[in-house]
Amino acid sequence: MIRVQREDFDLGAELRAxxxxxxxxxxxxxxxxxxxxxxxxxxxxxxxxxxxxGMTEKMLGRIEAEALERWPLNASLIIHRYGRLEPGDQIVLVATASPHREAALESCHFLIDWLKTKAPFWKLEDTPDGGQWVDARDSDDEAAARWRKQADGS
Amino acid sequence: MIRVQREDFDLGAELRAxxxxxxxxxxxxxxxxxxxxxxxxxxxxxxxxxxxxGMTEKMLGRIEAEALERWPLNASLIIHRYGRLEPGDQIVLVATASPHREAALESCHFLIDWLKTKAPFWKLEDTPDGGQWVDARDSDDEAAARWRKQADGS
Amino acid sequence: MKLLYFAWLKTKTGVSEETVSPPAEVETVADLLTWLKQRGPAFEDALADVEALRVAVNQEYAEMTDPVTAGDEVALFPPVTGG
Amino acid sequence: MKLLYFAWLKTKTGVSEETVSPPAEVETVADLLTWLKQRGPAFEDALADVEALRVAVNQEYAEMTDPVTAGDEVALFPPVTGG
Structure with missing residues (x-):
């Protein structure tokens, strides 16, 4: 399940559900x-x-479908917030449920890595010098690429 | 933090804390x-x-210390229950918090993999044929060994 | 053709959304960017570094050589930084 | 020496905890297992497959060649299956 929302979410309730x-x-x-x-x-x-x-939901849905294809999952959830957020606020939740520990752990890791490079979100940070658009990090591309290699079997 | 307890735990409250x-x-x-x-x-x-x-707490504490040494973690938590549990009940919680996504994800994976082969717990399943001690799985040893290799740099 | 600008593409161009009618010779994403750059210094500056740009056509990531047509929704934005 | 048995080691031997005084020639974990096996068919059966056993001395995993002494707490159990 995919949710893109301004409101906060109740982590315990979401995981329980x-x-x-x-x-x-x-x-x-x-x-x-x-x-x-x-x-x-x-x-x-x-x-x-x-x-x-529109594109956000489309990309998140595709990322989730990819995970459901690769791993035996009983359920998955991606919640991503937008709008103004304060330090300590929850930004994103990715959760996966499987009969098997490894499948749950790997697919969760995969989802957040891919989301970081595919889902169209941009962070504007308040700094002492005013609003600063956050630069994308090479390490995020590398983290996502790791999963691509695995898929190719190389 | 390490907790070995018979009682259930509140997942949302634990993660929030x-x-x-x-x-x-x-x-x-x-x-x-x-x-x-x-x-x-x-x-x-x-x-x-x-x-x-006694040994359970000792091993869990050592596993946690190992994770804290390997990754930059601000907090970690292992809760493992014992006693009688029904289908759907929570058995174990492993959680890690870090400034960095990869550190949190990897250390969480490490903790549950190591716990599975080091922490002295044994499952007795109720089956139609009576109580059956669960056999250890080779895949658990392999999962834990993966982290050993990484530590050796091989 | 509907154009959308996000993050610093929006800040630099001063536009978040517009409808444009590029000339017939604009057939690809690359053509579109070239055409947009001629619209003034703000666009020229914002689109100067193509490597720093990502383009989506109809909400799908697109390459420079991909076609664009009159009915498309084309979005310009920097590499994503959510999560 | 305090002995603890867990999971099917406890079921098969019928003992969960006992205090024993092995003879002086019992110096290692292997010696202790050999001595325990002589205590009757239940022990012989439970300890038959050394590969299927794990041993902890004073709550630390131990090898067959590790020493055991009179004051030790020695636990016998199968490979762990928690988590």
């Missing part, structure tokens, strides 16, 4: 991204997440 | 193990988790 009633699930893996008050050495107060409505 | 007030945390990764009603093709009703009090 993911496995609720399905006793074939052996493990639930999750990752929650939070707003840090220190990015690349600069103190930031808050940030605003801009996104591309 | 892990990052609460620390705005240097950029990501929280977690894995929750659940009782499946189908293990190795056999329907099971419930299970009883036996453990070795």
């Amino acid at each position: 993911l496995s609720d009633g399905d006793h074939g699930i052996g493990g639930v893996a999750s990752f929650v991204g939070l707003v840090r008050d220190m990015a690349a050495g600069e103190n930031i107060g808050a940030m605003t997440l801009e996104h591309y409505p | 892990l990052s609460d007030g620390d705005h240097g945390i950029g990501g929280v990764a977690s894995f929750v193990g659940l009782v499946r009603d189908m293990a190795a093709g056999e329907n099971i009703g419930a299970m009883t988790l036996e453990h070795y009090p």
Whole structure:
């Protein structure tokens, strides 16, 4: 399931709902991204997440479909927020449920890595010098590329 | 933090507490193990988790210390239950919080893989033929060995 | 053709959304960018470094050589930084 | 010496905890297992396959060649299956 929303989410309730009633699930893996008050050495107060409505949902849906194809998952969930966020706020939740531990852990890792390079979101950080658009990191491309290599079997 | 307990735990509250007030945390990764009603093709009703009090805490503490040494973590948590558990019940929670996504995800994966081969717990499954001690799986040893190789740099 | 600008593409051009009618010789993403750059210094500056740009045509990532046509929705933005 | 048995080691031997005084020639984990096997068919059966056994001395995983002494807590159990 995909959700793109301005509102916060209840992590415990979301994770519970993911496995609720399905006793074939052996493990639930999750990752929650939070707003840090220190990015690349600069103190930031808050940030605003801009996104591309329509394409965002399309890309997240495709990323999720890819995970469901690669791993035996009983359920998956991606929630990504947009709008203004304060330090400590939840930005994103990725969660996967599977009969098997490895499938849950790997697919969760895959989802957040791919989302970081494919989902059209942009962070505008409040800094002492004003709003700064965050630069994409090469390390994110490398993290996503790792999964591409695995898919090629190389 | 390490907890070995008979009681259930509140997943949402535990994860919230892990990052609460620390705005240097950029990501929280977690894995929750659940009782499946189908293990190795056999329907099971419930299970009883036996453990070795004292050694369990010692091993979990050592596994956690190892993770804290290998990755830049702001917080970590391992909760493992023992006693009688029903299908759908939570067995174990592993969670890690870090400034960096990869560190949180990898250390969480590491903790559950190592715990599976080092922490002295044994599962007794209720089956139609009576109580059956679960056999250890080679795949668990392989999963743990992967992290050993990485540590050796080989 | 509908154009969308995000993040610093929006800030630099001062445009978030517009409808344009490029001439017939604009057949690819690359042609479109070349045409857009001629619209003034703000566009020339914003689109100067093609490597720093990502383009989506009808909400799909597109290459410089991909075609664009009159009914398309074309979005220009920097590499994504969500998650 | 305090002995602890877990999982099917406990089921097969019928013992969960006991205090024993092995003879002086029992110096290693292997010696201890050999001595325990002589205590009757239940022990002989439970300890038959050394590969299927794990041993902890004072709550640390131990090898067959590791020493055991009178004051030790020695635990016998199968490979762990928690998590």
